[in-house]
Amino acid sequence: MVPGVAGGVSRARLLTVVRSVVLAGLITRALGDPAPVPNAVHDGGILQQDDPTGGLPDKYVFQFAHALYNVSIPENSVGKTYAVQPPNEDRLGIYVTPELDVKYKIVSGDKDKFFKAEERLVGDFAFLAIRLRTSNVVLNREKGDSYRLEVKATATKREGKSRISLEADTTIDVRVLDTNDLSPLFYPTEYSVTISEDTPLHKSILRVIAEDADLGLNGEIYYSILDETEQFAVHPTTGVITLTRPLKFTDRSLHELTVTASDRGIGSGSGRNQASKARVKIKIRQVNL
Numbered sequence: 001m002v003p004g005v006a007g008g009v010s011r012a013r014l015l016t017v018v019r020s021v022v023l024a025g026l027i028t029r030a031l032g033d034p035a036p037v038p039n040a041v042h043d044g045g046i047l048q049q050d051d052p053t054g055g056l057p058d059k060y061v062f063q064f065a066h067a068l069y070n071v072s073i074p075e076n077s078v079g080k081t082y083a084v085q086p087p088n089e090d091r092l093g094i095y096v097t098p099e100l101d102v103k104y105k106i107v108s109g110d111k112d113k114f115f116k117a118e119e120r121l122v123g124d125f126a127f128l129a130i131r132l133r134t135s136n137v138v139l140n141r142e143k144g145d146s147y148r149l150e151v152k153a154t155a156t157k158r159e160g161k162s163r164i165s166l167e168a169d170t171t172i173d174v175r176v177l178d179t180n181d182l183s184p185l186f187y188p189t190e191y192s193v194t195i196s197e198d199t200p201l202h203k204s205i206l207r208v209i210a211e212d213a214d215l216g217l218n219g220e221i222y223y224s225i226l227d228e229t230e231q232f233a234v235h236p237t238t239g240v241i242t243l244t245r246p247l248k249f250t251d252r253s254l255h256e257l258t259v260t261a262s263d264r265g266i267g268s269g270s271g272r273n274q275a276s277k278a279r280v281k282i283k284i285r286q287v288n289l
Helices: 009-031
Strands: 039-042 046-049 068-074 093-095 101-108 115-122 125-132 146-159 163-175 190-198 204-207 220-226 232-234 240-243 256-263 276-286
Touching: 068 125, 093 232, 101 115, 101 125, 115 146, 125 146, 125 163, 190 204, 232 256
Parallel strands: 068 163, 190 276
Antiparallel strands: 039 046, 093 125, 101 146, 115 125, 146 163, 204 240, 220 256, 232 240, 256 276
16 A cells, blocks of 8 residues: 555556556657647748758748839830839848749730849848840830839749749839930920010010920920020020010111020930020011101
């Protein structure tokens, strides 16, 4: 009998109970009692679990973190210029396992073949880069200011004679940034008007008009008279020419002016703003007093 146990238990019976408990534990472990599997969670909600067999992790998801990304690139850029993402935006690409060979390809949205998709593997992340192709085709914002590219990612892994294939898709919105590549254009380029010599001072005589297809400061136009004159003035933003000094037919019956239209941007590659010219002929009609 084992002392201290109520009712008394024989030593043989106690040993039998202990053996049963130990044996049950051994059986449980032999049958594979589930144990926690170490894992790692990456940005974009992609979960990877360690797999000691070398195969794909059970919960690994081959996908982009976002269905849509935004990038931009200046117009008229040379070949191999890369588009850039806005600041503080999530990385563009896919998390990968070491065994995967990832390739990116533009499948639609680029009928003119401006762009090329490239992959850059850094650690466990396959970056997607969008760049211009090396061709004679020029990216012109005035012809197309945005492109929506559909990009497909494919990955393969060989396991003996078998091959595992994975696919993922995302959309890239490419915005073409304006550069000051266009000059203001007058239409028409020659103006002619006849006024009487008693025209009041500061009266509007005519208006010249120029247009610039560039954006922002690159497309804002300022007018000026190239010739030295105190007889006439042009409004810098409207292009309206006014009389600033009295006219006298006997002194001069014809005035010829050169009006320039300049934008406020910096010229593409020239370091100067873009400008164009128009000719203005003002004929004076004599007044009989």
